Amino acid sequence: MVELKHVSVTYESTGVEALSDVNLTVEDGEFAFVIGRSGAGKSTLIKLLLKEIDANSGEVRVNGYNLTKMKKRKVPEFRRTIGVVFQDYRLIDTMTVYENIAFVLRVIDAPMKLIRKRVPYVISLVGLEGKADSYPSELSGGEQQRCALARALVNDPELLIADEPTGNVDPELAYELVELLQGINVCGTTILMVTHAHEMVRHFGGRIINISQGEVVFDEVIGGTDVEVE
Amino acid sequence: MKLSSFRYLVGQGFDNVWKNRVMAFASFCVLLVSLLLVGISVLLFININAIIGGIENKNEVIVYLLDGTTDAQITEIGDTLNAMENVSNVTLYTKEEAFEDLKQDMSGYTEVFDSLGDDNPLPDAYRIRVNDISQMEATVAAAEALDSVEYVSAPDSFVDILTEARRMFSIVAAIIIIALLIVSMVIISNATRASVFARRREISIMQSVGATNAFIRFPFFIEGMVYGFLAGSCAALMTWFSYDSLFELLSNFDALSAIGLGNIISYDTIAIPVTLTYVIAGSLIGALGSVLSTRAHLKYRAANM
Numbered sequence: 001m002v003e004l005k006h007v008s009v010t011y012e013s014t015g016v017e018a019l020s021d022v023n024l025t026v027e028d029g030e031f032a033f034v035i036g037r038s039g040a041g042k043s044t045l046i047k048l049l050l051k052e053i054d055a056n057s058g059e060v061r062v063n064g065y066n067l068t069k070m071k072k073r074k075v076p077e078f079r080r081t082i083g084v085v086f087q088d089y090r091l092i093d094t095m096t097v098y099e100n101i102a103f104v105l106r107v108i109d110a111p112m113k114l115i116r117k118r119v120p121y122v123i124s125l126v127g128l129e130g131k132a133d134s135y136p137s138e139l140s141g142g143e144q145q146r147c148a149l150a151r152a153l154v155n156d157p158e159l160l161i162a163d164e165p166t167g168n169v170d171p172e173l174a175y176e177l178v179e180l181l182q183g184i185n186v187c188g189t190t191i192l193m194v195t196h197a198h199e200m201v202r203h204f205g206g207r208i209i210n211i212s213q214g215e216v217v218f219d220e221v222i223g224g225t226d227v228e229v230e
Numbered sequence: 231m232k233l234s235s236f237r238y239l240v241g242q243g244f245d246n247v248w249k250n251r252v253m254a255f256a257s258f259c260v261l262l263v264s265l266l267l268v269g270i271s272v273l274l275f276i277n278i279n280a281i282i283g284g285i286e287n288k289n290e291v292i293v294y295l296l297d298g299t300t301d302a303q304i305t306e307i308g309d310t311l312n313a314m315e316n317v318s319n320v321t322l323y324t325k326e327e328a329f330e331d332l333k334q335d336m337s338g339y340t341e342v343f344d345s346l347g348d349d350n351p352l353p354d355a356y357r358i359r360v361n362d363i364s365q366m367e368a369t370v371a372a373a374e375a376l377d378s379v380e381y382v383s384a385p386d387s388f389v390d391i392l393t394e395a396r397r398m399f400s401i402v403a404a405i406i407i408i409a410l411l412i413v414s415m416v417i418i419s420n421a422t423r424a425s426v427f428a429r430r431r432e433i434s435i436m437q438s439v440g441a442t443n444a445f446i447r448f449p450f451f452i453e454g455m456v457y458g459f460l461a462g463s464c465a466a467l468m469t470w471f472s473y474d475s476l477f478e479l480l481s482n483f484d485a486l487s488a489i490g491l492g493n494i495i496s497y498d499t500i501a502i503p504v505t506l507t508y509v510i511a512g513s514l515i516g517a518l519g520s521v522l523s524t525r526a527h528l529k530y531r532a533a534n535m
Contacts, residue, residue, distance in 0.1 A: 076440045077440065080439075084438060084439075086438075093432075094250070107439055107445060109232050
């Protein structure tokens with residue numbers, strides 16, 4: 001569960017108020033799109049949820065952790081409850097697909113038996129069978145994206161944050177990815193997907209959170225248009 | 231940490247040396263040059279010290295005894311000299327031996343010696359060596375204070391020059407070695423920092439998936455230790471080869487031993503400590519350099535997130 005109460009963030013270096021008195025709750029098992037223009041505060045929201053930055057005021061709670069009062073040594077433990085898919089995928093170039101995904105389980109000191117079982121499972125879940133030994137540079141954009149998704153899922157996170165995951169792929173692959181995320185959401189994982197693609201959001205529908213100039217200006221559930229992509 | 235995780239991280243450290251071979255090679259070269267600079271300076275210092283020590287051993291003090299000193303007194307003086315702390319190698323040089331040596335040295339003046347007949351004008355004497363030439367003055371004074379000692383001959387000016395030379399050399403060598411150590415540490419620190427900076431993306435990914443700082447640092451520690459070990463081993467081999475070649479070359483010049491250069495230490499006698507020092511110092515500097523740079527980077531990231 002994600003809960004923000006009267007959260008404001010101002011960057012000291014520029015004096016820009018990126019988020020202003022934001023109140024937001026995303027319940028367990030929900031799927032929500034976060035939309036908004038560049039500079040609206042979407043990236044700040046993600047950084048806040050990953051405890052990369054701290055709020056100047058207000059309270060942030062994610063997966064039962066109070067981020068406002070969290071000590072530094074607790075941050076790695078908290079991050080292990082979240083899966084993140086970044087726009088630039090952030091795969092480690094010197095590791096194969098298998099190693100990139102297994103790395104998350106290594107970090108939490110998972111038993112080898114679990115790694116051997118879980119990694120091939122998520123690789124097949126995202127449709128990357130046969131690519132396990134490939135390096136990121138040998139993959140297409142869509143394959144890299146799915147590898148990043150597999151890495152985010154391997155630890156069975158309570159919350160999956162996808163930061164513009166469709167930004168670097170063609171529309172067809174983008175729609176496939178959202179369908180994949182919806183499938184994962186059905187299994188109980190809370191999903192927060194940040195995107196610029198308004199048309200795609202209208203197509204799928206669901207909960208839409210629109211951020212503009214650091215404020216939540218729209219937060220409602222809408223029905224999808226179900227228009228097929230050409 | 232589980233054994234499997236430990237093995238994984240050690241493996242990652244070794245893998246990273248190969249995967250980041252360009253930066254690893256740069257760090258290796260920097261460490262190698264630094265180790266060689268410091269190592270050669272230290273070896274040079276040790277050898278020059280040994281050479282000065284060799285020259286010191288060649289100096290001799292002669293204690294001349296009064297004419298008419300009895301055999302019992304001569305023996306007593308010899309025992310007293312032997313008992314002195316700073317004195318070694320006490321040898322009696324009788325007036326007869328001295329006279330014979332003088333005759334041989336001045337063989338062209340036989341008529342002078344013939345005119346003396348059985349009269350030997352030379353005194354009995356003791357030849358002694360001092361252990362610490364900086365204490366030469368006190369030792370000479372103690373010998374002069376003995377009964378039946380007429381005069382003590384010591385190479386005072388030579389001793390002063392040698393003592394001053396050793397003191398100056400020690401100061402200069404210490405300054406050079408400390409300066410080289412500082413320069414080496416700065417260069418190594420920058421090289422490892424560049425290596426860590428080149429992998430900042432990898433570090434940020436590790437952090438984003440919940441890796442602890444210790445987990446992130448450990449492979450860097452192993453990686454630094456590996457190239458430090460390799461640089462130390464390589465430095466030991468290069469030093470061995472060049473030192474041995476130089477030693478062989480200098481050994482062929484007999485004239486050098488006459489001026490004390492025969493005291494250069496053979497590599498065989500210092501091979502084990504030199505090799506161990508290189509390898510241990512290389513491994514430690516490599517590992518610490520990597521860990522400190524990674525730590526600084528993680529702190530910087532934490533402060534600038």
